[in-house]
Amino acid sequence: MIEEHADVIVLGGGGSGLAAASEAAKAGAKVILLEKNAKLGGSTAWAVGSVSATGTSHQRRVGITDDTPDAHFEDLGKFAGEMECFDNLALRRILVDNAPAMFDWLQSNGLVFMGPALELPHRHPRMHNVVPGSRAYPYHLGRLCRRLGVDIRTSTRAVAFCMENRRVAGVETIDPDGETRYFRARRAVVLTSGDFSGGHDLKRRYVSEIVSRTDPVNVTATGDGHDMALAIGATVLNGNLAHGPLMRFIPPTSPSWITRVPPYTIVARLATFAMRHLPQAVIRPILMSFVTTALSPDPGLFGAGAVLVNARGERFTNELDKPAAALVTQPEGRGYIVLDGTLAKRFTAWPNFISTAPNVAHAYLADYRRNRRDVYHEANSLPAMAKQLGMDASMLVTALTAGDRAGRRPTPPFVVLGPVKSYVVMTEGGLKVDDRHAVIGEDGNPIAGLFAAGSAGQGGLLLYGHGHHLGWAFVSGLRAGRHAAEYPAATSS
Structure with missing residues (x-):
């Protein structure tokens, strides 16, 4: 077995891992x-990209001078x-108190933001x-880590912690060539492996069978780190909480041009200038390239009377009663x-929109007709629509005229949006940690190293609302990296 050494080993190259690695190297x-993936980013690169913080330069620029971490804590x-009774108030306090400095740190390392x-x-x-998108995080923070001398190994999958004298001494991995490689940590290991939205067994164990059968947004968020930590006595808090199943339009087969905009600082600054100063007639088509990509159809569609059918044209559920969960079984x-x-x-x-990105823009039918011809379908009759989509015409007609819709006379032209699928966006269950981000074992004591x-x-921290998951990733990553670098070195075996 090949063996390598470092003071700190960081497992995971998403936002929290890059923050932890850079801070430990800085120390x-x-x-x-x-x-484990070929590229840095993890779930951070899949995110909308928002960060919520108080006392920022962006707030001051628009005249907000009285916002505080205390107010953020309450909100x-x-x-x-x-659900507040299940929250970890100590970790919430850490998040809100450190968010202002974290936001300044992101900006100082080349990240550019719109808002607030x-x-x-x-x-x-x-x-x-973040501008132009969440891929800016791994780009800029990856550059920071390399400048600080962090040794980044991609396509390297951790499989188990190695214990010596009841202390995590290192990690066993499989390298890109399929060889077993052992990385020994003189001081500590920082686990930043993300959630388990793609871990079928963990979802079944902690959430439900239907959630375990639901595809994740990030297919590589398989909960490897959770499994490794549970094997040495760690515990999971709020494991039953998941964001999903949530219905979304399937992503385009070819990426939107907006996802190919380079995340350079100068490009981001030009984009923010344009967003502030160009007419909406110019800006809106650009925004629609994002808002129509792979977001959720607004529930108002079903409230207004839209019908959900499966690939055969069959109406299979009450659209007002958890349709996303029912869709998983189709x-x-x-x-x-x-x-x-x-x-x-x-x-x-x-006020009737198809989808929205909060505080960015709303997309209507014409936007989907223009930007997502792959999910926008129109026909002058239901049999013609069925033929276009390969559905059973009688099932599709029944879907719009039978049951609680009996007696209605649907009018042409008909519009169908889809396919839609249900996804688990993320899971909330995280390992129990103390206020220094040390992992706590079943005996209530920190697992050394x-x-x-x-x-x-x-x-156990609840991170509802936009901008809090990424905020926690960066705040906790910075703090965990610093504490890992300061952790007492192991004595030689």
Whole structure:
């Protein structure tokens, strides 16, 4: 077995891992970062990209001078609502108190943001959206890590922690050539492996059977780190909480041009200038390239009377009663949203929209017709629509005229949006950690030599509302990396 050494080993190259690795290296530690995928980014690169913080330069620029971490702390509790009793208030305090400095740190390393935008129940606008997109995080933070001397190894999968004298001494991995390689940590290991939205067994164990059968947004978020930590006595808090099943339009077969915009600082600054100063007639088509990509259809569609059918054209559920969960059990897990001509006319202007990115823009039928011809379908009759989509014509007609729709006379032209699928966006269950981000074992004591950050180290913290998951990834990553670098070195065996 090949063996290598470092002061700190970081497992995972998403936002929390890059923050942890850079901070440990800044503190003088020799750091090796291991990422199982071929590229850095993890779930951070899949995110909308927003970060919520108080006391930022963006807030001051628009005249918000009285926002505080204390107010942020209170408002986070409002997001949780009845679930607040399950929240980790100590970690919430860490998040809000450190978010302002974290945001400054991101900007100092080349990240550019628009905002702030208001999302209720925040009392002030706090949501800052990264420009041009979330891929900017691994790009800039990866560059930071390399400047600081972090040894980044991609396509290297961790499989188990190695224990010596009841301390995590290192990690066993499989390298790109399929060889077993052991990385020994003189000080500590930081686990930043993300959530388990793609881990079927963990979802079945902690959430439900239907969630275990639901595809994740990030297929590589398989909960490897959770499994490794559970094997040495760690515990998971709030494992039953998941964001999903949630219905979304399938992503385009070819990436939008907006995803290919380079995340360079100068490009981002030019984009923010354009967003602030160019006419909406110019900016809106650009925004639509994002808002129509792979977002959720608004529930208002079904409230207004749209019908959900499967790939055969069969209506299979009550659209107002958890349709996303019902969709998981359908053939190929795919569905289509059907509107007749009368209903379609309503979804051409505010307040009836098809999808939205919070505080960015709303997309209407015309936007989908223009930007997503792969999911927009139109026909003058239901049999013609069925032929176009390979459905059973009698099933499709029945879907719009039988049951609770008996007696209705649907009017042409008919519009179908889809396919849609249900996804698990993320899971909330994280390892139990203390206020230094050390992983806590079943006996209530820290597992020596092991820290966790981001979703892996969420520790019971509830992160509802946009911008809090990424905020926690960076705040906890920075802190865990610093504590790992300061952890007492192991004595030689």
